[in-house]
Amino acid sequence: MHTPHPTAPKPAAGRFGIFSHELRSEDPTLQDQLRDAAAELEELGFGALWLGGNSSVRHAAHLAGSTEHILLATGILNIWYEDAGTVARQRAELERAHPDRFLLGLGASHAQLAQNYQRPYSTMVEYLDALDTAPVPVPAERRILAALGPKMLRLARDRAAGAHPYLVTPEYIEQARHVLGDGPFLAPEVTVVLESEPARAREIARGFLGYYLQLPNYAVNLQRLGFTDDDLTGGGSDRLVDALAVWGTDDAIRTRLTEFHTAGADHLALQIIAKEAHEALPRAQWRHLADIVGLTAKSTPAHT
Template identity: 70%
Template sequence: MGQETARPTDAPGGSRPAGGPPVDGLKAALGPFGIFSHELRSEDPAQQDRIRRAAADVENLGFGAIWLGGSSSVRHAAHLAASTDHVVLATGILNIWFEDAHSVAAQRADLERSDPGRFLLGLGASHAALARDYRRPYSTMVEYLDALDAAAPPVPADRRVLAALGPKMLGLSRDRAAGAHPYLVTPEYLEQARGILGPEPLLAPEVTVVLDDDPATARATARGFLGYYLGLPNYAANLKRLGYTDDDLADAGSDRLVDALVVRGTDDTIHHRLRQFLAAGADHLALQVITASGDSEPPLPQWRRLAALTSGLTR
């Protein structure tokens, strides 16, 4: 498993037992819902004013976090800090194959000095097809966490989460981070993940949402998004562990799989489905809205609708 740092047994400010840091304050800051967005990490110069305004709108709508999708970095979060006041800015995720741990720690320290308590470092080992010099992802993640611990100043374990899917990486999320930020998962998966993590660590999955109550068009939109991901071995293997088959994974997903992975339908149905994810063990849902147009601009009307749908909904 690699070298591990000492584990706190009774750290102040939280109730978490040995095996990881207390995360009560982080859970409170995140709240039950955040927005997961590739659009808000865009580096297109023409989009920057729109992105900053959209980030402020997300905060004003009451979401607790902005998760910057894709291979995001500290600089993407720092870009939004000036236009927001208190929303948590998280990477979902920073790809450990592309950014040196000591550089990340230094960038994080700079952001912490200017905007203390605002940043959450989401780390992921990505996929072999998308990484540089991909090798032994679990061991490499352990080494990366060791480097974050050894940096001056270090990145505290309670301010980082791992994009875990399999049991070993979930265990590492429990022992060396605040918890897990899994992607493309079902409520059934969350029940299993919570069993590995235990009751205290943060479980903050990405949840895909299509705001369309027509089953045929909603599934078509979902498949336009899912097809790419279902072809990646890590996601396919995780879904097969849950009992899905090659037939379910083919052609961008069977109806059964699409309906398990993507929240869609009427307002009441969406409300019920989000409750299922929370009841399965999630502390916080990072909601990613997918639209039929695939527009690269922030989907503000959909985020406003989600804010209304999630108002008052807690775990």
């Protein structure tokens, strides 16, 4: 069993990254745009690109050549769809070509979305065992788990660099940090709506959240945090939407993001929910977000 070395440094991801389903698109007409967008996000100063939507090593490899130092992470690779041996081999190839650029985010997904879904915790343990015993193993400090419940969080603490939870609140982050301890990397996805008008902001957020609130893994976690069945219906109550989606003026958004860091997050994987559904890549909003969190005023770190 490969556990992280107690003095292993946390992934070099900075305080903010971008989480995007769009960046892992396989649409052939978008590939040049994806590479250009990845290069711009690096130039803006974001420390990591989290590729959402059942992403794989090859999606990260596709963006590695157009960037120099930004961390590329899967958010997440679905363990039901990708063989561990193949993943370890692909990861070794990417590591040889672009050393220290990739973080393997792993998740057990949901019963509604994965065929042959059963025993997710035990299956994750077996998957990590397979990564440990591959011809070129995936080091524990170069992988991260999409953990929500206490049991998976402890596994993330013991067998990975840390946890990459999705659809959580600062209160959850405080609890997760308590389970993980100080050492592991805690990098939640955080949903952001760049809209200050309350009704419009919540409308945009509900259009995004409604789907996820129907998935039991998320619903159960939110109920553990004190939300009720009423909060989870109709795309979410105002209380739930305001807890899960960061929106408001630039100052309000900055303040809300600070709450996640204060609660114990090392890094925030920021997911923009675009106001216009037809936007392939919300690049103008990514630029605005970089300005909000103070990245654009800083120089891009040199590749070392």
